[in-house]
Amino acid sequence: MSGSVGLSRVVEPAGVLPQAAWRLNASPEIGPDEVRIRVQRLNLDAASYRQLAQKHEGDGEKIRAEVLEIVETRGKMHNPVTGSGGMLIGVVEQVGPESPLGVKPGDRVATLVSLTLTPLRITDGLKAWDGLSEQVPAEGTAILFGRSIVGVLPDDLPPELALAVYDVCGAPALVDRVVRGYREPTVLVLGGAGKSGSLSLAAAKRAGARTQAIVVSEAERDTLARVGVADQIAIADARNPVEVAASFDRPAEITVVCVDVPGCEHGAILATAPGGTVIFFSMATSFSAAALGAEGLAADVTMLVGNGYVPGHAEFAVDLLRTTPAVRALFEARVAGD
Template sequence: MTVPVVQAPVESEVSAGTADPVGVHRVLDRPLVLPQAAHRLDARADLWSDEVRLRVERLNLDAASYRQLREQHTSDGQDGRGVLDVAALRATVLAIVGERGKMQNPVTGSGGMLLGTVEEVGPDSPLGLAVGDRVATLVSLSLTPLTLTDGLERWDGAGEQVPTAGHAILFGRSVVARLPADLPAALALSVLDVCGAPALTRRVVEQHLARHGTPPVVAVVGGAGKSGSLSLAAARESGAGRTIGVVPHAAEQQALEASGLADAVVVADARDPLALRDAVTSGGGPADVTVVCVDVPGCEGGAVLATADGGTVVFFSMATSFTAAALGAEGLAADVTMLIGNGYVPGHAAYALDLVRRHPAARALVEARGGHR
């Protein structure tokens, strides 16, 4: 059976002109916007001189996006357990890529990243890649031109990682990492997907130490997840005085306690602001630094309440609402600095991979969450 190529329609006017390193020459919207804000991208395989084409092997969907898509296509079964309609899930992802020329969930606005092999390098590319390099992209799928050619037939829908085939395009200003030889590719992809979180956590903890001279209390909401466990490891080795992991239920509490990554592990629904505040307080808070790593909306108020005056909240979740965070903090008269984790910190990829190598407990939690064992 021939599988149709999934690609956005191309308008001939895009071919005119020269490439821009941020990729606006691939934008099909008018008036012109940046690729992430665009509704449609030109995903053709032909390269401008500073671009790189990858042969795609695997997508790693953003956690908030995957959760939304999975919930959209899950119905209650006869035994009361959810039944996932895998065919419908695949069809939705294919339709998004087909319409937009990129993987950007229209509900969450987020994408993810991918693993692939360099297939062709433009003569003016500044990325330093060579044909045959196996790499992971460190820029979002929400701005990466993408074509899929296999109908996602190998994806069972059970996890964020999507085995597939097709091609993707990197711009002159894209960020990419070669896959390490000493770690399984699926594990490396999971770590690189969230590598901005531990790097930013390290920076904020070190800044607090430099500014105040005292080790901060650090609370990580979603501490047993991929970004959460790595952020806890980063906080501790960067000088945190106390680490508090917040998890949603007893099973994750047991897993995180067994890892030893947190000095205290507390259970709370992060969407319940008073419950989150009280849980962090019971664990030794309020926190000087609160890192939000959960993939559900509605956690802004609790994170602010759990943070001490003069403290910092890092929202490292694509489910975060800027409006809820800003107006909520104002309404609470909360003197906190709020940061949006944008996924990029210089050196973030190497640092996250080294964390996994140095902290077997963090690696085990990442592997368990990603299904790599």
């Protein structure tokens, strides 16, 4: 059991799993059920990158230096402020004889587990990254455990595009599952113009839901309108509960939070009908604020933490991208901007 979940990689504190550890051993030498990946690109999660960019006022050199410091200190990319990391793509270098992951040397893969639990070693100083985007060209090694998740990159998508989709693939799959438990629900997505938000809207619409989105600006509204996955779009500050709740005529049965800033919990709760469901996908979410806020509002809602994994989630998200050209165009523009 200890090898399959990576306990042998934990340096401190002893006895916790890799995600909860402060520091991991990122040695490239693998155990019998481990896999070593030659890293090609990291994708920092949105909440982590936003925090770093705000802290350093957009100074790319300082952002790069702090990412390197985090990885060197912790043996993984685990932002100590946001508690989040991201994911990576690379090429399989070595597979332990007891690995159950079904990959082989030479496979180009995306890790479908968080960088917060992935032993990571950077060897190039991130010299090809200007610090101004979430996607980070990198050289180094990463280790996957027996109970990790990995996906071989599809041949018909550029690696950078596949990485952007895989980074958020848990969101649309869970939205699809929840929508199918209702009869023609209304789904409201906070942050609908982002990666996870647009895919969540596409998944909800495909499952037969009426879709609504809240965005922060006219530019985002116009972008999302061109995609065609939201029946209604409103401009509002997702951190303002009253503004969010007043954006549409009636509350939604399902509300999905995809905003990468803190303080959106209470608006999501207020915007959700009694008996409805709130799904939190943002790593900026305060789950104590969500729980205590719902209690204080006497809100009878089910609150779900999007844990990033639903069986078949990667294939589901890639299929959405392939079958919804406007969503693919949005992702391509996002990747090009990065």
